[in-house]
Amino acid sequence: MSKKTAVASAAAFVAVASFVGFGLWKASQPAPEVFQGQMEAQEADIAPKVTARIAQILVKEGDQIAVGAPLIRMDSPEVQAKLAQATAAQEAAQAVAAKAEHGARPQEVEMARLNWQRAVAAADLAESSFKRVDGLAREGLVAAQKRDEAEANFKASRDQALAAKAQYELARAGARSEDRSAASAQARQVAGVVAEVQAAQAETELKSPVAGEVAKVLARTGELSPQGVAVVTVVDLKDQWVVLNVREDRLQRFAIGSEFEATLPALGNQAVKFKVYHTGALPDFATWRATRAGQGFDARTFEVRARPTAPIEGARPGMTVLVR
Numbered sequence: 001m002s003k004k005t006a007v008a009s010a011a012a013f014v015a016v017a018s019f020v021g022f023g024l025w026k027a028s029q030p031a032p033e034v035f036q037g038q039m040e041a042q043e044a045d046i047a048p049k050v051t052a053r054i055a056q057i058l059v060k061e062g063d064q065i066a067v068g069a070p071l072i073r074m075d076s077p078e079v080q081a082k083l084a085q086a087t088a089a090q091e092a093a094q095a096v097a098a099k100a101e102h103g104a105r106p107q108e109v110e111m112a113r114l115n116w117q118r119a120v121a122a123a124d125l126a127e128s129s130f131k132r133v134d135g136l137a138r139e140g141l142v143a144a145q146k147r148d149e150a151e152a153n154f155k156a157s158r159d160q161a162l163a164a165k166a167q168y169e170l171a172r173a174g175a176r177s178e179d180r181s182a183a184s185a186q187a188r189q190v191a192g193v194v195a196e197v198q199a200a201q202a203e204t205e206l207k208s209p210v211a212g213e214v215a216k217v218l219a220r221t222g223e224l225s226p227q228g229v230a231v232v233t234v235v236d237l238k239d240q241w242v243v244l245n246v247r248e249d250r251l252q253r254f255a256i257g258s259e260f261e262a263t264l265p266a267l268g269n270q271a272v273k274f275k276v277y278h279t280g281a282l283p284d285f286a287t288w289r290a291t292r293a294g295q296g297f298d299a300r301t302f303e304v305r306a307r308p309t310a311p312i313e314g315a316r317p318g319m320t321v322l323v324r
Contacts (some may be wrong), residue, residue, distance in 0.1 A: 004117035008297075024041040039264075040314055043209045043238055045230035049203045052076035054223050059232065063214045072219060073231050079201050086194040093190040097183040119157070119164035119321035126150075126157035132178035158279040212236040235317060242274055242321045244304040254279065254304045262323045267314055272321075 052074035059071050130150040137147040212234045219231035242262065248253055254260065254276050263269045280303045307316075 032270055033245060033250070033324070035244050035250075037242045037262075037321045039317050039319045039321060040241055040305075041235050041317040042239040042244050043215065044208075044212070044234045044236070045207060046071065046206065046232045046234060047228050047230045047257045048074065048206050048225055049225045049227060050074075050076060050079065050200050052079070052225060053202055054221055054225050054231075055220055056220050057217060057219060059214050059217065061214050061217055064213060065208050065214060065234065067208060067211045070205055071207045071208055072225075074206065074225060074235075076201075076204050076205040079197065079204060083194070083197045083201055086190070086197045090187070090190045090194050093183075093187040097187040112164070112170075116161070116164035116168040117218055119161035123154070123157040123161040126154040130154040158288070170202075206231070208232075210234055210236060212238075237316070238311065240312070240315055240317070241277075241305050241307045244306070244321075244323065245301050246304050248300045248302060251279070251302055251304075254306070259309065260306070260323055262321045264312070264315065264319055266316075266319045267312070270312075272312055273309045275309055276304060278305040279303070280305075 053076070054072060055075040057071075058070070058073065059065060065071075130147075130153070132144055133147050133150040136142040137144060213233040213236075214232060216233035217231070218233070221223060225231055244254070256276050256279055259273055261271055261273050261277045263271055271275040281300060
């Protein structure tokens with residue numbers, strides 16, 4: 001064997017031995033630890049505030065909607081009837097309040113004034129008659145009974161004139177301030193009832209309080225929708241986060257405020273940076289880990305939540321997230 005051949009053989013042997021040694025070393029190393037989580041998004045379950053029958057469904061699953069977009073129209077004859085009753089009661093209360101505010105009509109005031117003048121004239125006549133009868137009685141020309149009757153008639157006419165004057169002043173002054181306040185308060189109370197029924201009527205057209213994507217439509221046309229039961233679920237894809245379950249001995253890597261990089265297999269293993277904003281203990285989820293023979297402890301698992309530092313195009317709730 002030549003010297004050149006021996007050198008080549010030795011080099012090949014060293015290369016093979018190095019490759020095998022590196023492979024054995026690599027195999028002896030622990031596999032990289034991978035945390036698996038999933039994407040979550042903010043969901044809103046939208047329910048009606050009144051019980052009504054569903055007349056029309058205006059959205060379908062997958063629709064992109066804005067705030068205030070109509071979702072469902074419902075039919076409620078009971079709400080319509082209550083609105084008619086409340087409106088009629090409001091009109092009556094407003095009429096009473098206007099009457100109390102404006103007082104008596106000019107014709108009524110004039111009638112009260114004329115009645116007062118007539119009573120004054122009757123009182124003057126009764127006073128003159130009494131004076132004449134009283135003079136005749138003093139001369140003995142009229143019996144005392146006639147004098148007493150004339151005096152009684154005079155006093156009654158005088159009091160009637162005073163009553164007519166009070167009635168005239170009352171008509172001219174109008175209602176008392178307390179009566180006006182009570183009538184106004186009654187009108188406001190009925191207006192509140194009308195506003196309440198109008199709010200219930202507005203709820204028969206269910207609108208979305210949030211923007212996002214329609215995830216579920218649980219209602220069917222013709223069904224009776226109970227109050228407070230969700231009929232549409234809207235998910236806000238702009239408000240997403242990842243949820244990881246991390247054992248406490250690995251929790252330091254996911255401290256609140258820290259950032260880490262993860263990949264989303266559904267998006268071609270796209271690398272995304274996340275920032276931790278929440279850590280919550282899961283007391284019923286623990287893994288037993290022994291540290292020494294005969295000793296050990298429960299390694300608690302914590303729920304870690306982190307938001308992407310930038311929007312992830314195409315990310316959807318439920319997608320797997322891998323953290324190495």
